[in-house]
Amino acid sequence: MSLNKDRRIGRHAILLLLSDHPAEQLKKLEQSKWKGCIGKVGSMDAHKVVAAIETAAKKNGIVRSDVYREMHALYHAIIEALHGITRGQVQIGSILRTVGLSFAVLRGNPYDNELEGDWVAVALYGTIGAPVKGSEHETIGLGINHI
Structure with missing residues (x-):
């Protein structure tokens, strides 16, 4: 089992998220048989962030809602990324913080061996802080899970 250096799914998810030309970036990834999407969400409720990312991933065919292991893998990647932006x-909202985030979801096989199967990465970037304009700071998080 060898992780292909050029197919690091977390790196590609972050690059997609931060790209000035995400549509072009996504096209390149899709040529490698990867699936991805980008979106935005802002909320004081973590469950709304999770729901927005799950909805985008389902609508874009990254995961199938009728396959438990796919939804489960996505959920854990989202929670891991949220741990990054909320510092663990x-x-x-329960502690009076709000987020304004952009997200990228990416699915693909980062290994040389096709039998290793697909993985999913969720990258989050934006702001977090008190729900008062100007009282926020940048934050970033990344979650990766096998499907």
Whole structure:
């Protein structure tokens, strides 16, 4: 089992998220038989962030809602990414914090061996802070899980 250096799914998810030309970036990834999407969400509720990312991933065919392992893998990648943006405690509104985030979801096989199967990565970037304009700072998070 060898992780292909050029197919690091987390790196590609972050590059897609931060790209000035995400449509072009996504096209290149799709040529490698990967699936991805980007979106935005802002909320004081963590469950709304999770729901927005899950909805985008389902609508774009990245995961199938009728296949439990795919939804489960996506959920854990989202929670891992949320841990990054919230510094380890997935709490937002309950402690008077709000987020404004862009996200990228990417699915593909980062290994040389096709039998290793697909993985999913969720990258989040944006702001977090008190629900007062100007009281936020940048944040980033990444979650990766096998499907």
